[in-house]
Amino acid sequence: xxxxxxxxxxxxxxxxxxxxxxxxxxxxxxxxxGPDFVIIGAKRGxxxxxxxxxxxHRSIRPLFPGRAHIKGVRYYDxxxxxxxxxxxxxxxxxxxxxxxxxxxxxxxxAGEASPYYLFHPLxxxxxxxxxxxxxIIVLLRDPVERAYSHFRERTHHGGETLSFxxxxxxxxxxxxxxxxxxxxxxxxxxxxxxxxxxxxxxRYLDMLPRWFGLFPRDQFHIMASEDFYAEPxxxxxxVWNFLGLPPGRLRSRIxxxxxxxxxxxxxxxxxxxxxFADHNRRLEELLGRxxxxxxxxxxxx
Numbered sequence: 001x002x003x004x005x006x007x008x009x010x011x012x013x014x015x016x017x018x019x020x021x022x023x024x025x026x027x028x029x030x031x032x033x034g035p036d037f038v039i040i041g042a043k044r045g046x047x048x049x050x051x052x053x054x055x056x057h058r059s060i061r062p063l064f065p066g067r068a069h070i071k072g073v074r075y076y077d078x079x080x081x082x083x084x085x086x087x088x089x090x091x092x093x094x095x096x097x098x099x100x101x102x103x104x105x106x107x108x109x110a111g112e113a114s115p116y117y118l119f120h121p122l123x124x125x126x127x128x129x130x131x132x133x134x135x136i137i138v139l140l141r142d143p144v145e146r147a148y149s150h151f152r153e154r155t156h157h158g159g160e161t162l163s164f165x166x167x168x169x170x171x172x173x174x175x176x177x178x179x180x181x182x183x184x185x186x187x188x189x190x191x192x193x194x195x196x197x198x199x200x201x202x203r204y205l206d207m208l209p210r211w212f213g214l215f216p217r218d219q220f221h222i223m224a225s226e227d228f229y230a231e232p233x234x235x236x237x238x239v240w241n242f243l244g245l246p247p248g249r250l251r252s253r254i255x256x257x258x259x260x261x262x263x264x265x266x267x268x269x270x271x272x273x274x275x276f277a278d279h280n281r282r283l284e285e286l287l288g289r290x291x292x293x294x295x296x297x298x299x300x301x
Contacts, residue, residue: 072113112135118201
């Protein structure tokens with residue numbers, strides 16, 4: 001019986017059930033408000049862990065259907081052509097303008113985590129147009145470590161055949177013209193832009209000003225991934241407070257999507273630290289705070 005459930009027939013049945021649930025979600029989309037908050041990135045910055053920790057609060061509902069454990073809808077980067085009703089179908093039913101909470105609690109909030117949003121050239125404008133009051137949560141990881149972690153993820157999934165050093169050297173040619181084409185052809189999906197942008201996705205100064213120009217700064221909660229990893233309880237409570245919720249205590253400390261790998265070569269790390277040093281200094285100036293990254297060599301002025 002269990003083997004049949006895992007076989008082709010079982011997979012087909014599960015897929016059919018998912019389609020039925022999604023159709024129900026679309027039909028009832030008028031009763032589903034959409035996101036109160038969105039974790040927009042950065043990719044490989046701890047967004048999966050943060051989202052799962054945030055969900056532990058009794059006043060935060062998971063995406064629909066709950067048993068699917070959906071983290072991100074990926075609407076504003078990959079599925080925008082499916083329309084707003086499809087996007088809303090992923091959120092809990094609401095009553096009186098608020099998401100229905102778990103039994104015995106007050107009205108709840110809901111959100112999603114799609115870490116490619118931060119880098120995607122159209123995601124900020126799309127989200128601002130549809131949900132201008134959404135609260136935006138951003139995790140920024142040391143660009144050098146983020147790049148290497150991104151590379152390890154791609155090799156783990158068979159999407160990268162070059163060495164890390166070769167991939168870094170090939171990045172400029174791989175990405176040439178891709179963002180411009182995405183803007184010119186909104187339905188175009190660039191595998192290169194999403195998957196081989198190891199350094200580019202760590203150049204936060206190329207992304208944050210676009211987001212800051214579309215949402216008020218008080219709708220952002222920005223933290224360093226390294227601080228979050230070091231003190232998850234503290235930083236999750238800060239997120240809950242940002243969302244207007246009382247503090248709580250984490251039940252889990254699992255680091256989701258962690259991929260152990262050999263350390264980055266010291267020579268490569270120093271080379272990339274030098275590449276990002278000025279960027280990180282200017283990022284600190286933009287944010288008005290210091291960042292816990294070795295490549296950040298000068299104090300905030």
